Amino acid sequence: MQNGQVKMVQVTGLRKKFGRRMVLRDVNFAFSTGDVIGLVGPNGAGKTTIMKGLMGLLAMDAGNVRILGQPVSVNTHTVVTQQVGALIERPAIYPFLTGWQHLQLMTTSEEQVRWVVQALQMEAYIHRPAKRYSLGMKQKLGIAMALVNCPRLVILDEPMNGLDPQSVKRLRHLIGQLAGDGTTFLISSHILSELEKIIDTVILIDQGEVLLQRTMTQLRESTRQALVVRTTENARGLQVLLQADYPVAQRGSNLIVTKPVALTPLLRTLLDAHIQILKVNQRQEDLETVLLRLLAERKA
Incomplete structure (x- = not known):
């Protein structure tokens, strides 16, 4: 009670x-x-x-x-x-x-x-x-x-x-x-x-x-925010960002940066590699993503 x-x-x-x-x-x-x-x-x-x-x-x-x-x-x-x-x-x-x-x-x-x-x-x-x-x-x-x-x-x-x-x-x-x-x-x-x-x-x-x-x-309050980036060359963009030690993965037509990072240096890294950026936005985890993450962490 x-x-x-x-x-x-x-x-x-x-x-x-x-x-x-x-x-x-x-x-x-x-x-x-x-x-x-x-x-x-x-x-x-x-x-x-x-x-x-x-x-x-x-x-x-x-x-x-x-x-x-x-x-x-x-x-x-x-x-x-x-x-x-x-x-x-x-x-x-x-x-x-x-x-x-x-x-x-x-x-x-x-x-x-x-x-x-x-x-x-x-x-x-x-x-x-x-x-x-x-x-x-x-x-x-x-x-x-x-x-x-x-x-x-x-x-x-x-x-x-x-x-x-x-x-x-x-x-x-x-x-x-x-x-x-x-x-x-x-x-x-x-x-x-x-x-x-x-x-x-x-x-x-x-x-x-x-x-x-x-x-x-x-x-x-405990959800994570991801940075969603789409470029003209995602495969090469993925390699460039990984080499620069960014926590990034490719999902479909997007590159997903899974931990908070400073946006300007990340974009500069891609531009310096002559990769054109088509879209950048932030995405907050939905309920399904949060719960799947919690289940995965439990089994890890």
Whole structure:
């Protein structure tokens, strides 16, 4: 607890083995009401196992989960039923029911059903049987089922799968709107370029361990800036800069200088070699680059 407030989610010492394989190793993290958390990591890192543990869908070998201060396990998950909405792995859809009927199974409020259908722009097909839905339509229905009861915590596993760019943008806007009203989100996604637009905090998981939990502000403060240079002769430019001891590599049609350097001497080195410079700009690492670097450093 912090400042006398109960954390939305508190995970302590979570461990899980499947056979001989240790999937979760003493996982610890916590976050507060209204936060939008990104849970990221390579395939097989343990993200879905953590989400199932939070929902009380999977028995853990050790550790505990609390949501709003109440314990969650396979035998104790009243708080999950009342306060949590989730889409994990894939939507649980009955092919012969319409989308509207699926949502009616989740809530008695027709007003809430109308709200979520409109928010996700599902009006054109919501009364069709779900067996006639495309992948994107099914994904939207799964998200709608997670949101329709206005839960205090929403857990979404790869929610952008199958969505077109317009639907992804609309989902981002809706998550931001609901988070502003106090809904907490835990989102796992491999589409990090989209995820970094909406999350406040990132939790990086690898091989069942939490490598870091940082706010996006903290993460941006630790990002590296690269200098991007394009010339008329990149291959020769690369050799000239390497001979001058610059930390440089060629990627595609650009030369990337990976550590802070004084710009004027670098450009003078190229010009003195009679290499024409076409473009120079600075690029800050994005979320994907930072996380891949952190994973690589861990394995080095």
